[in-house]
Amino acid sequence: MLLYDYHRSTAAYRVRIALELKGIAAQRKEVDLLHGEHVRADFLRVNHQGLLPALALDDGAVLTQSLAIVEYLDAIRPEPRLVPEDPVVAAQVRSVALMIACDIHPLGAPRVVAHLKERFHATEDEIGAWRRKWQLGGLEAVEEAIRPGPYCCGQDVTLADVCLMPQLYSARRFEVPLDGFPRILAVEKACEEHPAFHAAHPARRSSREQE
Ligand SMILES: N[C@@H](CCC(=O)N[C@@H](CS)C(=O)NCC(=O)O)C(=O)O
Structure with missing residues (x-):
């Protein structure tokens, strides 16, 4: 997995916490929001919304929206559950x-x-x-x-x-x-x-x- 991240991005920080909680290793690529790297053509090809985070999976699929990504992580590695069953x-x-x-x-x-x-x-x-x-x-x-x-x-x-x-x-x-x-x-x-x-x-x- 490759996480497109920016260290101060609060949305990306959510995904980093979930990865840590679940013990899932992901490579990380810093996309510098301050210098506008999120709206450059190479990143827009990853996420056409031009927002961080994005998570590229090993099979080539790219997930966007931090809550969708965290729920994906919860589905593939249910322990610890971040959205309880009740x-x-x-x-x-x-x-x-x-x-x-x-x-x-x-x-x-x-x-x-x-x-x-x-x-x-x-x-x-x-x-x-x-x-x-x-x-x-x-x-x-x-x-x-x-x-x-x-x-x-x-x-x-x-x-x-x-x-x-x-x-x-x-x-x-x-x-x-x-x-x-x-x-x-x-x-x-x-x-x-x-x-x-x-x-x-x-x-x-x-x-x-x-x-
Ligand atoms: N709803 C999105 C929000 C993503 C978002 O707004 N990310 C911010 C960083 S925290 C961003 O990329 N902002 C770029 C901008 O506002 O131009 C999510 O949860 O992933």
């Missing part, structure tokens, strides 16, 4: 994951921020206020959805945690205050102590190409 818990896990992946993350994506700057001449202060509004509002909903832990949806790591930790990395990077979210902070602490989350962290994935 239908109610599975829906709760997906609900938290989608709150983050659909309702928070896209509003701070580089293409959205670039458009705010280019089309609406937003200043850095305005961009900061924009990020805080959508992250704080979204995390309020996540805080309410979290069930007794130590993880988002109980005693096991799930897709919800796989989505939450990268979003918290982004929140901290852009100085979004998290002190009003005690349940989220407790989950963050539990995940930080888990070796898979530690190994997948952007700080440990910043060189251009790695095994």
